[in-house]
Amino acid sequence: MLETTRDRELALITGRWGAPSDLRSAALTWFTEAGLSEDKVMDANIHPLLQHAAEVTHGQEHADAVPDVDREQLDEYRPPTQIADRRLEGTDVEPHDGASIMVRVINNRIDPKRVLTLNSEQRATLDRAIEILETTIPDLSRDALSYLQMFALTDRPNMVGETWMEYPGLVLFGPAAFETPKVLAESLFHEALHSKTVWLERGMKTLLEEATSGEQDEDDKPIQVPWRREEDGSVSQWSTVRTFDAFYVYAHLTVSAAAVWEAERLDKDLDQWRRICFRAAYLSNQLRNNPKCADIGSERHQVVGWLDDIRAQPFDLSPAGQEQLTRAA
Known part of the structure; x- marks a missing residue:
């Protein structure tokens, strides 16, 4: 019986549906069939654009085509160890690595809105938000944030946080997310879990077999x-x-x-x-x-x-x- 919040926290990262190794092992075949290595899968280290390309390989249709970029640059991308360092910068730079390529894709999609660079106050809010997660749910947040490859602040005023499900591992925030450290902490955790859900569902072996062969109305x-x-x-x-x-x-x-x-x-x-x-x-x-x-x-x-x-x-x-x-x- 789960009597404490700590008990519930640990239960969420245990077993078939919670343990990181179990969840990623279950999804391994889906990823390797799309050409991704076992090491990258087990480390949950897959660039959002490679996630998108894998979905296309599996026949999932998206409004956005896979950008014409050098896949080697995406393969070489490694998310920084520190969560705060996974932020994307809004500076106008020539795309040359996995992070700046993602900025270009985001800016093209949300035009005329743009990716912004965090100011000093927002950086302080981010640092405090991460501290809240690390002190209140240390193991659960560490697991969830392992699926967060990168995040960006945009100038979309009516948005707190958003995950584009075709780009798992990418999170977008609006300025409202930085209202307080607690708001940002919850939003970081919330959006990272959306990416984790994608991994979870890719490991559901019978999900496609039980689907209605594309007959389900997405507008329903x-x-x-x-x-x-x-x-x-x-x-x-x-x-x-x-x-x-x-x-x-x-x-x-x-x-x-x-x-x-x-x-x-x-x-x-x-x-x-x-x-x-x-x-x-x-x-x-x-x-x-x-x-x-x-x-x-x-x-x-x-x-x-x-x-x-x-x-x-x-x-x-x-x-x-x-x-x-x-x-x-």
């Missing part, structure tokens, strides 16, 4: 997300796969948010933990009980069960919140 978004709103004010709708990916992240966040609250016992941190626990429970209920989620794959359902046994449970629910956790359609 049956899951209401009550805490998100569209520009017109309507409740956001997610696909079943996006719901799984989000649940994977939120289940982990229930543990990190608990650790942050336990460190200082501040009311605002308790409120954030409460919100996260509700969201994880809501998404779990949808994945377990909404008929639309039945076809996400048996291995994804196994992960849902595994995470449900680990995540922190919701608390202090309002009647409306309790009702939302029992409704699955």
